[in-house]
Amino acid sequence: MRHHFSSRAAGAKRSPIRELLKLTEQPDIISFGGGLPAPETFPHEELAAIAQELLLKEPHNVLQYGTTEGSRTLRTEVAKWLSDQDIHVTLNDLLVTSASQQGLDLICKAFFDPGDVVFCGLPTYLGAVQAFNLFQITKIGVPLEDDGMDIDELESRIVAARREGKRMKGIYVIPDFQNPSGITLSLEKRQRLLEVARAYDLLIFEDNPYGHLRFSGEPIPSIFSMDDEGRTIMLLTFSKVLAAGLRLAVMVARGDLMDVLVRVKQPTDLCTSKLTQMIAARFMQRHGLDRHLAEIRPIYRAKKEAMVAALAKYMPNDEGLRWTNPDGGLFVWVWLPESVDAEEMLPRAIAHKVAYVPGASSYVDGDGQNTMRLAFSLCTLEQIDEGIRRLAEVVTETIASLKAGARS
Ligand SMILES: Cc1ncc(COP(=O)(O)O)c(C=O)c1O
Structure with a gap:
C-alpha cells in the first residue's frame, strides 16, 4: 500500500534518536534524554x-x-x-x-x-x-x-x-x-x-x-x-x-x-x-x-546547578571537553573531544544505565557528531549526580579506547 503514500509522507522518517531513547524507558536507566518539563512543577x-x-x-x-x-x-x-x-x-x-x-x-x-x-x-x-x-x-x-x-x-x-x-x-x-x-x-x-x-x-x-x-x-x-x-x-x-x-x-x-x-x-x-x-x-x-513561575524556577535552578557541579566533579580533564552553563531552560550542551562520536557512544552509555541525546540529530548540515544534549529537568538531584558519574565513566572509557586505537 506504500504506493498510496504522498511524497511528503513517504519521506517522513521516525527520528532514530527517539527510537533509541525508547530503550531508556527501563526504570534503572537514568535518562537525560527527553526534553520533558519536571512533573513536580505541574500544579x-x-x-x-x-x-x-x-x-x-x-x-x-x-x-x-x-x-x-x-x-x-x-x-x-x-x-x-x-x-x-x-x-x-x-x-x-x-x-x-x-x-x-x-x-x-x-x-x-x-x-x-x-x-x-x-x-x-x-x-x-x-x-x-x-x-x-x-x-x-x-x-x-x-x-x-x-x-x-x-x-x-x-x-x-x-x-x-x-x-x-x-x-x-x-x-x-x-x-x-x-x-x-x-x-x-x-x-x-x-x-x-x-x-x-x-x-x-x-x-x-x-x-x-x-x-x-x-x-x-x-x-x-x-x-x-x-x-x-x-x-x-x-x-x-x-x-x-x-x-x-x-x-x-x-x-x-x-x-x-x-x-x-x-x-x-x-x-x-x-x-x-x-x-x-x-x-x-x-x-x-x-x-x-507569574506567581506559579516564581515557584517553579528554583526547581530548575537547583537541577541545573546539580548538573554543572557533577560535570565539573566527574568529567575527565580533556581540553576538548566543555559544556554550557545556561541561565534558564532545561538543557546543558556538551562538546566532547572531536574524535568522540556521541551517537556511537550511546549504546555504551545505555549499558552503563545512563542516556542522553546525541547532538548530530540537531544539526541540519550533518555535523555535531561530538556533541550531546543533557536535559536536567526530569531527574532528581540524586539521579543527576549519579547519572553524570556514570556518564563520565563512559566518556573516560571512550576517550581511552580511542587513544589506545590511535596508538595501535
Ligand atoms: C524549541 C521548541 N519549540 C517547540 C517545542 C514544542 O513544544 P509544544 O508543542 O509542547 O508547545 C519544543 C518542545 O520541546 C521546543 O523545545
Missing part, C-alpha cells in the same frame, strides 16, 4: 479543581467547539500577561494553537512552498527540523556562538543563497536557553538579526518555550517586542510554564501574518480544545502565571 491539584468546576458548571461552553482564533478569555489573559512584560498586543494579534508544535506546522503551511529556504541554528530544535522536512523546506544552518547565532555567517549564507536564486522565507530562532544547546541570543544580536531580516526581507520565527524559565541573569527583550515592522512571529507555549499535557500555546503576530495563520489553522483542526484553553485561562485568573 495538578489547582488544575483538577478548575477542570472539575468548568465541567460541572460550564459544560455548554467548555465541551463545545470554539473559534479558530481561540478563546477570548484566554487571549485576554495572555494579552494582560504580555503587557506586564512590555509586549503590547491586541486580541487580534493572538492565535491559540494546539501547542507550539502546531504553530511550527502552521508556519510551514502558511509561508513555505517545497524548496523554499529557512535559516536555522547549528544546532536547532529537532521537532522544527522534522516539520521543515515534512514540507520539503530547504534548511540552511548557521553556526551558534556563545551568544547565539553568528549573524555575520547568517548574512553571508543569505547572500550565497540569493546568488543561487533560492527563495528565502525566514529565520527560525529559539532566543532564550535554546533547545538543544541552552545558548541565549544576546540583545545586540537580536538587534542585528532584525536588521538582517529587514535588509533581505525575511520573516523571523521566534520560538520561545524557555524564556520564562530564566533562573539567573537579566531577562532580554523578545525579538517580537523589538520589531517595529511586524515581520516577527512569536510562539509561546504553556508546555514548560504550566503543563505540557494541556497542548496549548499562543502565536503572536500582526496584520496579514496573523490572518494567513488563522486561515491555515482552520482546515488543520478547526480550533484548539476549549476545555484546556479555559483551564489555562482560569488558572491565570485565579493563581497567576
Whole structure:
C-alpha cells in the first residue's frame, strides 16, 4: 500500500534518536534524554479543581467547539500577561494553537512552498527540523556562538543563497536557553538579526518555550517586542510554564501574518480544545502565571546547578571537553573531544544505565557528531549526580579506547 503514500509522507522518517531513547524507558536507566518539563512543577491539584468546576458548571461552553482564533478569555489573559512584560498586543494579534508544535506546522503551511529556504541554528530544535522536512523546506544552518547565532555567517549564507536564486522565507530562532544547546541570543544580536531580516526581507520565527524559565541573569527583550515592522512571529507555549499535557500555546503576530495563520489553522483542526484553553485561562485568573513561575524556577535552578557541579566533579580533564552553563531552560550542551562520536557512544552509555541525546540529530548540515544534549529537568538531584558519574565513566572509557586505537 506504500504506493498510496504522498511524497511528503513517504519521506517522513521516525527520528532514530527517539527510537533509541525508547530503550531508556527501563526504570534503572537514568535518562537525560527527553526534553520533558519536571512533573513536580505541574500544579495538578489547582488544575483538577478548575477542570472539575468548568465541567460541572460550564459544560455548554467548555465541551463545545470554539473559534479558530481561540478563546477570548484566554487571549485576554495572555494579552494582560504580555503587557506586564512590555509586549503590547491586541486580541487580534493572538492565535491559540494546539501547542507550539502546531504553530511550527502552521508556519510551514502558511509561508513555505517545497524548496523554499529557512535559516536555522547549528544546532536547532529537532521537532522544527522534522516539520521543515515534512514540507520539503530547504534548511540552511548557521553556526551558534556563545551568544547565539553568528549573524555575520547568517548574512553571508543569505547572500550565497540569493546568488543561487533560492527563495528565502525566514529565520527560525529559539532566543532564550535554546533547545538543544541552552545558548541565549544576546540583545545586540537580536538587534542585528532584525536588521538582517529587514535588509533581505525575511520573516523571523521566534520560538520561545524557555524564556520564562530564566533562573539567573537579566531577562532580554523578545525579538517580537523589538520589531517595529511586524515581520516577527512569536510562539509561546504553556508546555514548560504550566503543563505540557494541556497542548496549548499562543502565536503572536500582526496584520496579514496573523490572518494567513488563522486561515491555515482552520482546515488543520478547526480550533484548539476549549476545555484546556479555559483551564489555562482560569488558572491565570485565579493563581497567576507569574506567581506559579516564581515557584517553579528554583526547581530548575537547583537541577541545573546539580548538573554543572557533577560535570565539573566527574568529567575527565580533556581540553576538548566543555559544556554550557545556561541561565534558564532545561538543557546543558556538551562538546566532547572531536574524535568522540556521541551517537556511537550511546549504546555504551545505555549499558552503563545512563542516556542522553546525541547532538548530530540537531544539526541540519550533518555535523555535531561530538556533541550531546543533557536535559536536567526530569531527574532528581540524586539521579543527576549519579547519572553524570556514570556518564563520565563512559566518556573516560571512550576517550581511552580511542587513544589506545590511535596508538595501535
Ligand atoms: C524549541 C521548541 N519549540 C517547540 C517545542 C514544542 O513544544 P509544544 O508543542 O509542547 O508547545 C519544543 C518542545 O520541546 C521546543 O523545545
